[in-house]
Amino acid sequence: MPPSPDLFRAARPHVDNLNRLFNLTISQSRLDSTTLSSNPAFHEITRRVAGEIRPLDLSRGVLDFSQIITDLHGKPHVVKAEYIYWLDDAHWVFRYEYDTTVGDAKPHSHLHVNASSSRVPDLHNIHFPAGRLSVEHLIHHLVSEYDVKCELPRAEMTEFLANSYRSWQRTDQHLFP
Numbered sequence: 001m002p003p004s005p006d007l008f009r010a011a012r013p014h015v016d017n018l019n020r021l022f023n024l025t026i027s028q029s030r031l032d033s034t035t036l037s038s039n040p041a042f043h044e045i046t047r048r049v050a051g052e053i054r055p056l057d058l059s060r061g062v063l064d065f066s067q068i069i070t071d072l073h074g075k076p077h078v079v080k081a082e083y084i085y086w087l088d089d090a091h092w093v094f095r096y097e098y099d100t101t102v103g104d105a106k107p108h109s110h111l112h113v114n115a116s117s118s119r120v121p122d123l124h125n126i127h128f129p130a131g132r133l134s135v136e137h138l139i140h141h142l143v144s145e146y147d148v149k150c151e152l153p154r155a156e157m158t159e160f161l162a163n164s165y166r167s168w169q170r171t172d173q174h175l176f177p
Contacts, residue, residue, distance in 0.1 A: 007076060008043065011076045018135060022056060034046070036068070045065075060147055060148050063086075066080075066082045066083075067081045083138055094113050109129070109132060110130055112124055136168075
């Protein structure tokens with residue numbers, strides 16, 4: 001099956017919006033959409049440098065960002081997403097996963113925390129059920145909790161992200177249910 005130019009065109013506004021969100025707030029890294037070689041009906045939105053997948057550079061740590069999208073009734077639709085925040089090359093802090101293809105094996109939307117305790121030594125392997133994690137909420141969390149530098153003053157950032165989220169609720173909910 002050849003790559004879908006319609007999906008690529010339909011996904012462009014979503015990719016542009018993601019870049020706008022990140023570039024005006026916490027990262028100058030750029031995302032792009034690439035057809036998956038294993039299945040041309042899907043595109044991956046991620047950062048690529050010289051053909052290699054790379055995390056988004058942040059002032060403190062990095063963010064692995066990936067969304068897999070496909071066409072659903074003529075509109076792009078996220079079927080998988082993964083966001084992993086790393087303080088350094090060896091220590092990830094949290095991992096959010098959204099996957100509509102897993103069946104009932106685990107929650108479609110879940111969070112992993114890189115932690116352990118004497119009572120639950122494999123805490124980082126537990127799938128904590130979660131609702132949809134918007135990119136806006138993710139950015140706000142990184143700035144508020146991990147001191148990731150934001151290009152905007154705090155009040156302006158909060159307003160910008162809230163407006164972006166409200167806009168998504170009005171127009172683009174088909175992207176990421």
